[in-house]
Amino acid sequence: MTRPRRVFALDLGTTKVCCAVAEADGTGLRVLGVGAAPSRGVRKGAIIDIDRATEAVAEAVEAAERMSGIAIDSVVVGLAGGHITSQNSRGVVAVTAGHREVRGQDVNRAIDAARAVSVPSDRKILHVLPQQFTIDGQEGVRDAVGMTGSRLEVDAHIITGANTAIANIVKVVHEAGLDVDDLVLQVLASAEAVVxxxxxxxxxxxxxxxxxxxxxxxxxxxxxxxxxxxxxxxxxxxxxxxxxxxxxxxxxxxxxxxxxxxxxxxxxxxxxxxxxxxxxxxxxxxxxxxxxxxxxxxxxxxxxxxxxxxxxxxxxxxxxxxxxxxxxxxxxxxxxxxxxxxxxxxxxxAAPESVSGMNDEISGPHHATVVGLLHWGARINLKGRGIRNGSHGENSNGHNNSGRLGRWLRELF
Ligand SMILES: Nc1ncnc2c1ncn2[C@@H]1O[C@H](COP(=O)(O)OP(=O)(O)OP(=O)(O)O)[C@@H](O)[C@H]1O
Ligand SMILES: [Mg+2]
CATH class of the missing domain: 3.30.420.40 (ATPase, nucleotide binding domain)
Known part of the structure; x- marks a missing residue:
């Protein structure tokens, strides 16, 4: 049994800001506190007033702290807005010579090759999500590790956002006194909670x-x-x-x-x-x-x-x-x-499937994102993470993902 770990999520929506604290122990989540505040300074997912948005975040975080009795210092944050775009990309690599079996590092190199797609300098890649692998021309491979072959290809879905819009969200979270553990496209989090x-x-x-x-x-x-x-x-x-x-x-x-x-x-x-x-x-x-x-x-x-x-x-x-x-x-x-x-x-x-604890506070379709962010937070390896001053820290490759979407939505910064 894994030792319980605390996860903190922040859904900065256009109408409400919602912060939640949960304990994850490998088998599930137990919600310990939830706080919400009417959103201010956010329009269609983008920050338009840093001070007012910071105020709303601080209010929601304080409420979650009060309810849980736990100090919140960093959060997994949901992201949306018209600045988000997505595209598909393909990465191709030769399987490392000497062994003809695909290893984790080959998969990582293939994904790196897919993420090397040209992205304008004013945009940042948020997620690189593998769709399928192809080994020596054989398409549709789900898990390439352990397969035999010499040429490895990956089709990936790449999600990008505008640097400025992302920097503003990170700034709001920092000004509210928190670090950002991870930025997650809101709908991916919602999906995690409801399908x-x-x-x-x-x-x-x-x-x-x-x-x-x-x-x-x-x-x-x-x-x-x-x-x-x-x-x-x-x-x-x-x-x-x-x-x-x-x-x-x-x-x-x-x-x-x-x-x-x-x-x-x-x-x-x-x-x-x-x-x-x-x-x-x-x-x-x-x-x-x-x-x-x-x-x-x-x-x-x-x-x-x-x-x-x-x-x-x-x-x-x-x-x-x-x-x-x-x-x-x-x-x-x-x-x-x-x-x-x-x-x-x-x-x-659909509303988020029940998570234990606080069911009334966190039920309803409008809580899908924050519950999904908690699941996401429970899955990522937070070691070495952290986004300070708007730049991403060292990342985990997410290959130990065990969540519902984890097998496929391997999230790689
Ligand atoms: N009972 C209801 N009937 C109709 N609409 C409702 C009801 N309850 C809430 N809404 C609508 O849901 C919207 C808010 O949804 P939600 O809380 O998911 O948004 P948000 O996460 O703050 O925004 P966004 O995800 O766009 O940033 C509001 O427009 C509100 O009018
Ligand atoms: Mg929302």
Missing amino acids: SEDELERGVVVADVGGGTTDVAVFRGGAILHTAVVPVGGSNVTADLAVGLRCDLDTAEAIKRQFGHCLQLTLPSDAQVTLKPMGYEEPIDVPQRYLAEVIGPRGREMAGLISAEIDKAGPAGLFPGGIVLTGGGALLRGFAEVIQQVTDLPTRV
């Missing part, structure tokens, strides 16, 4: 619908095929409703959560919502179907954008596991049905 190994194998799409962005990741054969950050989320729905109802954003948000729906015809024609639009003296009744009339087009637009990203990875038939929706935006009524209609893929809303 099974079997689904990853058969083909599945994870869409994390947050406040400012909808992050998509497409998996098949246990590997990641495509990732994208779509700059539309639940806040757009709220903003549309505020315009349609001529009310402020807080009112629109509350009405959306309580009465919002994407599908007009599923609502009774006589259902009414009472509200007081700006400039009105008295409250008025608005048909609930009118809310759906406003929300529906945005829901269909978002579904179309998700569908377009899935198309980039391949035809829908390749993903029989369907779409797993997570993030707070997934709670919008009728949204899963709209996505199902637009993509023709079975769609379900």
Whole structure:
């Protein structure tokens, strides 16, 4: 039995900042504390005000410290935003002469060759995720180590982000008095929390619908095929409703959560919502179907954008596991049905599978990212890690990954 180790995660979202502390012992996670604060200074995943964002992070971290009684000094941080891009790359190496068996170091060299893809100087590689290996022309090899051959190729999915956007997130975390253990694309973390190994194998799409962005990741054969950050989320729905109802954003948000729906015809024609639009003296009744009339087009637009990203990875038939929706935006009524209609893929809303301890505080689709970050933190070898002053420290190669995605999502800085 491994000695329990503490892991700390920070999800710096557009609408909320969430910090969690857990103990990992090799068999699972036990959550010891969770803290959340309304997000400030973050827009569509990118920092727009360092001081305000720092304040929000400090608030969430303090709350998690209070609840757990544990001082938090470093965190695994989730990253998203329109600056994230992804591409596929191939690395080729000769298997070290003298032995014709592929060793771990050959795999690392192949991955290094794949990561040597040209990336503009203003971008940083966040993840290099092997998809499959090819040995002497034989494609589709999952685990190359131990195989016999002389030429080793790897297909890898490379995720990059803008240096400045990454540096700003790291700066916020530092200013809040913490070190960064690792930076993880938010949707990879969410996937870790909500999909099974079997689904990853058969083909599945994870869409994390947050406040400012909808992050998509497409998996098949246990590997990641495509990732994208779509700059539309639940806040757009709220903003549309505020315009349609001529009310402020807080009112629109509350009405959306309580009465919002994407599908007009599923609502009774006589259902009414009472509200007081700006400039009105008295409250008025608005048909609930009118809310759906406003929300529906945005829901269909978002579904179309998700569908377009899935198309980039391949035809829908390749993903029989369907779409797993997570993030707070997934709670919008009728949204899963709209996505199902637009993509023709079975769609379900998922919350993180239960982790022991604090289940109420950390349940719900909007906690998928922070729970996934805890899993990620439990898996990485933190020795020699740490991102100080925005530069990555020595890394682990992640080959000892034991998490659900660990076998394939070998994360290599
Ligand atoms: N019951 C609900 N019905 C509809 N929408 C909801 C509900 N609860 C939360 N939301 C929406 O979920 C969104 C916030 O989701 P979440 O907490 O996952 O975002 P975030 O992680 O802060 O943002 P991001 O991931 O984009 O940076 C908000 O737009 C909010 O309106
Ligand atoms: Mg989020």
